[in-house]
Amino acid sequence: MKNKLTLKAVLAGSLLAVLAGPSGAMAAELNLYTTREPGLIQPLLDAFTKATDIKVNTIFLKDGLTERVTSEGDKSPADVLMTVDAGNLIDLVEKGLTQGVDSAVLTETIPASLRDANGNWFALSLRARAVYADKNVDLKEITYEQLADPEWKGEICIRAGQHPYNIALIGSYIAHHGEEAAEKWLEGLKANLARKAGGGDRDVARDILGGLCDIGVANSYYIGLMGSGKGGPEQEEWAKAIKMVLPTFEGGGTQVNITGAAVARHAPNKAEAVKLLEYLVSDDAQKIYAEANFEYPVNAKATVAPLIAQYGVLKPDTIDLAKGVSFRKKASELAEKVGFDN
């Protein structure tokens, strides 16, 4: 009996002790749920707080953003939902977790192809699924289709097929050429791998430097992050060993994915939420996206960082973002079917 009392006391105490709910006296604040890594957005959020005096509380949820917001229901404190993948963002919209936003600033700044017609989601920045190549390899241009050509046998490095970056790429391939062709392509690509699919995008550069492979598939901003020295001197060496080529689909453009955001359906601070989105596409913020994160800005007035711009102008693919996303499930199944990661 006594034991149970202590148990209760401890339970109650633990509740109080850790209770750290957002109930401060600060004038305005908003709550941001994000799948974007905190280190990448913190400078932007700090600048926002400085400009508007609105405090931003954040929680980084790599996976499970949808489930968390769903379970919190109409009591959810979430105001802004931010993701690093178009698929996840559109998922949120389809599950009814977002609301339409009517903002002239947003519609005027962001091209129509990079936002939802009803204001349920907005892209904030773009990145390309690029090809990194050994500086000494003579390669000016390449198509995604050619990655499966036997001429690259044993020369390609890539991360796991099931990673969202690659799933999005395979999804776009299906959107262009259909499922059957995509399966053949994946088989061809797998046959060309220099090592088991795995690691991260930076490992592609590192492995090229090490001579494991000649080319590899990786996101465009990493070459900027590594080359800028932000990741330390070692990574600068990796970046020096490679160059970037922006591949295209035959008869299409370069596969891009977005970082985007939406206002949550039950946002308690909707006005502040819209302010944050508007701030994130402002000239100032887009400059940070471009110069600190080496992404492609959505605001036409912001320029691409020189480290990235030297590899040419990005020509985004013609296939609608939402359409590529709709093949996500198929893409993941195909990767399993051909045993891409085995």
Added chain:
Amino acid sequence: MRTVSRRLSGLRWRLAALTIAAFVCLPVAALILTAFEGSAGLWPHMLRYVLPTALRETLLLLLGVGMLTTLIGTTTAWIVTAYTFPGRRFLEWGLLLPLAVPTYIIAYAYLDILHPVGAVQGALRHLLGYSSPREFRLPDIRSMWGCIFLLGLVLYPYVYLTTRSMFLTQAANLVEVSRTLGNRRHDVFRRVALPLARPAIAVGVSLALMETLNDIGASEFLGVKTLTVSIYTSWVSRSDMPGAAQISLAMLVLVIGLVLIERHARRNQRYTATAQRPRAMTPSRLTGYRAAGAFVLCITPIVLGFVAPAVYLCAEAYKRYRFAGLSDRLLGEVVNTITVSTIATVVILLCGLVVAYAARTCPGRQTAIAARISTVGYAVPGTVLALGLLMPVGAFDRLLSSGAERYLGVSVGLLLLGSGSAIVLAYCVRFMAIATGGIEAGFSRISPSLDHAARMLGQTSAGVFRRIHLPLSKPALVSAGLLIFVDCMKELPATLLLRPLNFETLATHLYGEAARGTYEEASIAALLIVAIGILPVVVLSRVGRIERRETAAPTA
């Protein structure tokens, strides 16, 4: 009158145990509900393309890690208890050090240390006269053998810990009888000590195997496609939560089956010592090359499982510190990590005590089932468990919030998810198995005749608990508590999913960096996790020493 109150007290223990078991079941129940939402076309695809590989890889991994942890754990435990040689006192606790290294950290560390472009392989190539990794490189650590090797290195302490405490309290007379019957010391190990330690080995290995089965950090990182990785893929790449729930439930059934088989296999065996305090065996002295051999045998797992990754992390952390300084968030993260883990440890131990004592004091179907059910959380992958818990926790929070608004006119926000309580709850469900298992094992060595004597002398069941079981199982309690603390501190998926706004622990910080591929920036956080993990390990070693002293003391 007296019998009535006794029955009542028994009822209370039973009710308490069943309530705790019901709580632990909540996320599993939520998963069952989710699974019933159905997942079109999942199983044909899984059966054809995924399960053959996933099952094979999972079984291979379990087999490999099981063998490696048993081998390292029991051998080292026997050496440090049966023999004495220079350095033994350090080894006794040093062998626990790899416990402080989370699987995801050792995987990352070794990948970098042994990278084809890294220092080790570079030096090796230089020695052998090769110029490029294309000409010569070691087999890729990103493989099944690499995963078995690395998981075995950080998980063997579970076996070492449970087996050593068994060896320590194993009645010396059994060992001595065996020796007088002509068995040599290593025959004693094989014929007496090992079979007697079987429950302890089983507990240790099953803990290690559950960790292996549910591991996602290291397996995914090393490219081993286990069932758990497949569940994760279903959920993340295909947004197929019902499918993920179905696979995890199938896996849970498999695990429960295995546990039942093991229990069934030793159903007729009893391992209690006599009511008198057992005398520990006296270790025999080793000298010369035998002593050196014993030392080398025991130091190797420490070097590979702890020293190498720790030195690597120190070097990386130092580089990072020179490059970017210390993040001011680290202190807050340390505080959060320790606070949540400590609270959870206390709660889990109390729940574990209730469940284990209920099973002992009112033996019967109900309490036995409660004890088994309370361990179920350990058999479900952490991510899935957290997702399962999210539903009831969210529902509770919403209900409470609406109620408070309607009847009290105040807004309380989300009570569990908005505070850290949801994390504590998740840890409880997840790590209850360690408490129940450890405490039950501790209780099992207390002879029932002690209970009977105390009851006859007029103690209530609570009194017996307080005066007999609590003091006699203190070492088991402390070991369980420290294991739980270390596990809570390393826990990632539930912490990530259930924490409140602006709340970071060392593990979530590390993950945030790892997710964007900037491990080097997380090296300081990783080092801190390992450092905090060492503290309980050191305490743990002291418990073992006290236990040894107490049991070694001549009994009156």
